Amino acid sequence: MPAILTAAIESVSLRSVGCPNRPSQIGIYASNSYDMNVLLLGSGGREHALAWKIRQSALCGALYIAPGNAGTAQCGTNVDLDPLDFSALGRFCLEQSVRMMVVGPEEPLVRGIVDFFAADAALQQIAVIGPSARGAQLEGSKAFAKAFMQRHGIPTADYREFDLSNYSAGVEYLKTHALPVVLKADGLAAGKGVVIAQSHLEAIAELELMLPYAKFGEASRKVVVEEYLDGIELSLFVVTDGNDYLILPEAKDYKRIGEGDTGLNTGGMGAVSPVPFADAAFLEKVRTRIVEPTIQGIRQEGIEYRGFLFIGLTKVGDDPYVIEYNCRMGDPETEVVILRLQNDLLALLQDLAAGRLAASQVHTDPRAAATVVLVSGGYPGPYEKGMEVDGLDILREDDVLVFHAGTQEQEQKILTSGGRVLAVSAYGEDIPGAVRRSLRIIDFIGFDGMYFRRDIGHEFL
């Protein structure tokens, strides 16, 4: 162990992120119900971070995670249920007196889990955190999202929509489009549905793959072609009950596999919060030009939306544009946003479910947070699973949290079970400090083939 680390590390032995039981704030949530049983859906780093935060809530009774990972198992009880098996989830909720279900990933939402629960007299009693299927179309259909933004005057890239019926018009359109040009499969394509074409030939070939060759199946039955926005990206998170909203701390994620933002796209290799270029004046523009009209649009169109809304933004010059909406929290952004959120998360979600967000406020930790994702060798291409993860039970600092993503416990060993394995998150005085802390802890962790980026937050160092 490097000497510099020994001094800094506390003598607490933990296998992963601790999940403290109750904070000291009991009493300020007097109007809320206690011992609320909660079911959280999902199995990534996002869900471990949410489980960690929910476990600390003064309101939390039993916490179940379906299906969870080795990290969530330390915050509650993992249950072997498929987040897409709505009937089984409904039965489980009734059997275990679950009062709130928090939906981590987008797919159950896009497939209508909220509508399924709302249509059943018994399941209606359960507060489901997430939008209706119609609301989830903001992520589930790029064409729906673009048309929504157009209807409500929300700044975004100009676009056209093509399918097989106007395929040749699409080819003609691409022949003279400014370069680069962006092609997006309309539906969910596991993060692979966006192509930034550098030449007309590449763009036309991609349109051919997506439409006549149905590269993404049903998801590319329609294609959105849009103008390339040359800017710098950030992620904004909003909680909304469809009427009122609160803005959570913003974050920036790092999608490319290689240092210096090079190489293939991944699910996300790290994130930081706050985002220094998102100053108060810029965030105010985001609020007035984007968040307000989005929530107003949701309200005007009568869309049921009680959940998280993730707005992917790009800053072009001094102005914000929407790149995409997601109907859930981001991963790995949640692993930094949740660190900076000082609120009792269940109290906030209970206010959201009860439509009393207007009376709530977000409290943000002034410290910075960073997360560095440890991935399996070969990711985002093919990689091996089942590698033993070492170093998780060594001593740690209490301002560093190791969130599990693709892990699984077997015979008291933690094994890798996915591309993204762990998200090592830390607080710091500033972003460089937070990144340094994460990297120091990573020195202790190892598994065969482990890879990570040392330059998360590089533009702010």
Ligand code: AMP
């Ligand atoms: P998505 O799958 O929608 O998250 O898009 C993946 C990535 O493609 C985004 O995070 C952006 O980096 C990039 N992207 C999407 N749309 C545009 C655009 N209109 N201009 C520039 N980059 C874009």
Ligand code: GLY
């Ligand atoms: N980090 C981007 C996402 O969750 O989609």
